[in-house]
Amino acid sequence: MKEYDRFLAHVREIDACTRIWKRLDFDRQCCAPKGGLACCGEDLAQIARRIHELRCAPEFLEAMEGCLGQGEQLTEMELRSVQYQYELYQREKNLSAEFAQELSRITGAAFDGWVQAREENHYAVFAPCLKRVIEAFRQSAANRDKKYAHIYDACLSDFERGSTVEQMDAFFGELKEKLAPILKEGKPAKTPEPLFRAEVPVEAQKKLSLRLLEAEGLCMEKTSLVETKHPFTQLMSRNDVRVTTRFYRENFVSNLYTILHEGGHAVHYTNLPEEFYTNGMTAAPTFGMQECISRFYENVIGRSRAFCQWVVPLIREYFPGEAGRITPDQLFSYVNAPRREPIRMQADEASYCMHILIRYELEKGFMSGEIPVEEIPALWNKKYEQYLGIWVSNDNEGVLQDVHWADSIGYFPSYALGTVAAAQVYYRMNEDFPVYEAVERGQLYRVKEWLVSHAFDGNMAGDFFTWIRKVTGRELSVDYFVAYLKEKL
Numbered sequence: 001m002k003e004y005d006r007f008l009a010h011v012r013e014i015d016a017c018t019r020i021w022k023r024l025d026f027d028r029q030c031c032a033p034k035g036g037l038a039c040c041g042e043d044l045a046q047i048a049r050r051i052h053e054l055r056c057a058p059e060f061l062e063a064m065e066g067c068l069g070q071g072e073q074l075t076e077m078e079l080r081s082v083q084y085q086y087e088l089y090q091r092e093k094n095l096s097a098e099f100a101q102e103l104s105r106i107t108g109a110a111f112d113g114w115v116q117a118r119e120e121n122h123y124a125v126f127a128p129c130l131k132r133v134i135e136a137f138r139q140s141a142a143n144r145d146k147k148y149a150h151i152y153d154a155c156l157s158d159f160e161r162g163s164t165v166e167q168m169d170a171f172f173g174e175l176k177e178k179l180a181p182i183l184k185e186g187k188p189a190k191t192p193e194p195l196f197r198a199e200v201p202v203e204a205q206k207k208l209s210l211r212l213l214e215a216e217g218l219c220m221e222k223t224s225l226v227e228t229k230h231p232f233t234q235l236m237s238r239n240d241v242r243v244t245t246r247f248y249r250e251n252f253v254s255n256l257y258t259i260l261h262e263g264g265h266a267v268h269y270t271n272l273p274e275e276f277y278t279n280g281m282t283a284a285p286t287f288g289m290q291e292c293i294s295r296f297y298e299n300v301i302g303r304s305r306a307f308c309q310w311v312v313p314l315i316r317e318y319f320p321g322e323a324g325r326i327t328p329d330q331l332f333s334y335v336n337a338p339r340r341e342p343i344r345m346q347a348d349e350a351s352y353c354m355h356i357l358i359r360y361e362l363e364k365g366f367m368s369g370e371i372p373v374e375e376i377p378a379l380w381n382k383k384y385e386q387y388l389g390i391w392v393s394n395d396n397e398g399v400l401q402d403v404h405w406a407d408s409i410g411y412f413p414s415y416a417l418g419t420v421a422a423a424q425v426y427y428r429m430n431e432d433f434p435v436y437e438a439v440e441r442g443q444l445y446r447v448k449e450w451l452v453s454h455a456f457d458g459n460m461a462g463d464f465f466t467w468i469r470k471v472t473g474r475e476l477s478v479d480y481f482v483a484y485l486k487e488k489l
Helices: 002-030 034-055 058-069 076-092 097-120 123-142 151-159 165-185 202-215 252-270 274-278 287-301 305-318 328-336 349-368 373-388 412-430 435-440 445-454 464-472 478-488
Strands: 223-227 233-237 240-245
Touching (some): 002 058, 002 076, 034 076, 058 076, 097 123, 123 373, 151 349, 151 412, 165 412, 202 223, 202 305, 240 252, 252 328, 287 464, 305 328, 305 435, 412 478
Antiparallel strands (some): 233 240
């Protein structure tokens, strides 16, 4: 169809500019010297402006409307591609190219401000940057044709298509209620055993990390591993996925589970349906879908007794010193012990979603204007003490621990959705083959094969709740997550 060919040519130009933006952003976060950050930020802003101009170009709108008007001539995936791009157009059409450029400058400066604030362990350095980010996001939401019941609905829907505060309030309310007994029963772990604090050279950790990524089913000729301050995974193309991590010489377990998590993102990125790559839809799956896969690998697989049985011989192989003396039972007990940690990424499975709840409540409050930016740290610390019994001693282990607010508001709930859904996926997967038997034998490829045939399909172009129902045959339910925790703990 001629109209769709016009549409697709435009999409590919947008995708090319987006890949340039991603490479610049990757450079900024992973290897640019401090003196070069400002230039990186300005380059990103210029590309952001160009992407906006392409997305809102009259000829692109004309091609999209032409395709939508002749939808019966398109394949199902082609129609979904047009609908997805039209959805993105609707978000941005009332904003100027100058605003898109300035928003990129604001978020770039906020990232630099976060890095500096982390170095000084002082939230006040980041606060002015966050205030500008919030104001820009409010302006963006207010300029959309769609009017939201709550301004935070706009933020949520950008990460979880169609999600609302009302829906998330109900989800978190149920989650909080059903996790309360488990959190009450769990006693915080004692001081970590010395074996898990033994010094392990970064190079040895990196070798094991690459082995784990390969075990997850990633092609290492198409996957790179780089160190950064806040781990993330970036898709450049189907043949180029960038995984990042953070190594601690005296805490090798942290990297172990970061790799499983980020590797899960890479598995997601590189196994989408072929039509997603050819029709400009690699970013169409919601973040809850992504987090479901990454949290599945990190927790359901990684914190299982079966995985501990499989990975400990590898730890002994790569870490022949003191750390290599651990046993599978010790590792299983260590990574599943109840921990009331102030750092989200170090939390146990039961308390993790409470970390997300706190962020959700704060985002909802500061987007509505009910919480001034200056009061966020105090409220953060108060909620940690109230919900988890944790005293936060400084900004780095408190409000500055995550980079997300530098450029994204509304992402955090996706972590909780993905965590809950991961348990539900496990129960469904286990109906088809004994998951943990396969893991103990080192057959992680069977997990990926099941996900490719059951989860990575055209339904990823829709909303999270429909997708999980298609994958598991059941509505999303907190009960699966609660049952999973009780069985393990």
